Amino acid sequence: MGSCLVILASARSRGNTAIAVERLASRMGRRPEVADMCRMNIVPFSYGSGDCDDVARLRRAISESSSVVFATPVYWYAMSALLKTLLERLGDPSHQPPGAGTGWERSTWLIATGGDPVLPLGFEVPLIRAATAMRMHWGGTVYVRSHDGEPPQEDELRQLDGLGGEIEAPPHTGRHRVTLSHAEGVPAPASVVPHRWDR
Numbered sequence: 001m002g003s004c005l006v007i008l009a010s011a012r013s014r015g016n017t018a019i020a021v022e023r024l025a026s027r028m029g030r031r032p033e034v035a036d037m038c039r040m041n042i043v044p045f046s047y048g049s050g051d052c053d054d055v056a057r058l059r060r061a062i063s064e065s066s067s068v069v070f071a072t073p074v075y076w077y078a079m080s081a082l083l084k085t086l087l088e089r090l091g092d093p094s095h096q097p098p099g100a101g102t103g104w105e106r107s108t109w110l111i112a113t114g115g116d117p118v119l120p121l122g123f124e125v126p127l128i129r130a131a132t133a134m135r136m137h138w139g140g141t142v143y144v145r146s147h148d149g150e151p152p153q154e155d156e157l158r159q160l161d162g163l164g165g166e167i168e169a170p171p172h173t174g175r176h177r178v179t180l181s182h183a184e185g186v187p188a189p190a191s192v193v194p195h196r197w198d199r
């Protein structure tokens with residue numbers, strides 16, 4: 001199995017989310033592959049249209065990775081539209097036999113960047129549930145705050161230093177756990193009810 005894949009779902013390649021991703025990458029023994037969604041052609045979900053764009057490439061990259069980090073800014077209290085579009089496309093039931101699920105048995109984490117002190121209530125829920133429905137194992141979230149549109153500062157970026165170790169730790173060490181959530185009211189993955197695509 002391959003390395004860690006970071007899906008950078010910001011509207012800019014060199015923005016705050018990219019800075020957070022670079023910090024994570026610099027602390028990992030093996031640099032992750034970074035898929036920069038704003039440089040890709042990703043069309044909105046449409047029933048039965050299949051993968052006529054870069055989603056096919058992303059599917060392959062996820063399949064070849066051992067873990068996946070979704071990295072998104074908070075745009076209007078939610079994940080970026082790029083990431084939401086990707087989730088809709090990855091879960092497209094026309095890509096699998098009915099009820100088969102996509103079955104990506106790999107760990108996944110979230111890096112979110114924003115200007116507010118904490119993540120909006122429920123921010124992680126669609127991601128946790130979508131990841132769970134795709135049989136990914138939820139690792140947790142790191143929220144990196146920045147002020148007044150400035151790049152995130154060292155004290156915020158430092159939170160990412162431990163995440164690389166979490167990601168690279170083999171599952172049997174027991175170091176994979178949800179410890180990093182910053183939002184209030186987030187359900188533990190165990191309480192997530194599987195979506196019907198997951199059965």
Ligand SMILES: Cc1cc2nc3c(=O)[nH]c(=O)nc-3n(C[C@H](O)[C@H](O)[C@H](O)COP(=O)(O)O)c2cc1C
Pocket residue numbers: 010011012014015016017018073074075076077078113114115116117146149
């Ligand atoms: C369109 C837009 C909407 C935003 N909405 C929010 C928001 O709802 N909550 C928040 O904390 N920050 C919000 N921000 C601030 C960004 O989340 C923050 O600056 C982030 O780090 C930007 O990351 P980027 O440089 O990768 O785009 C918003 C920024 C933009 C451009």
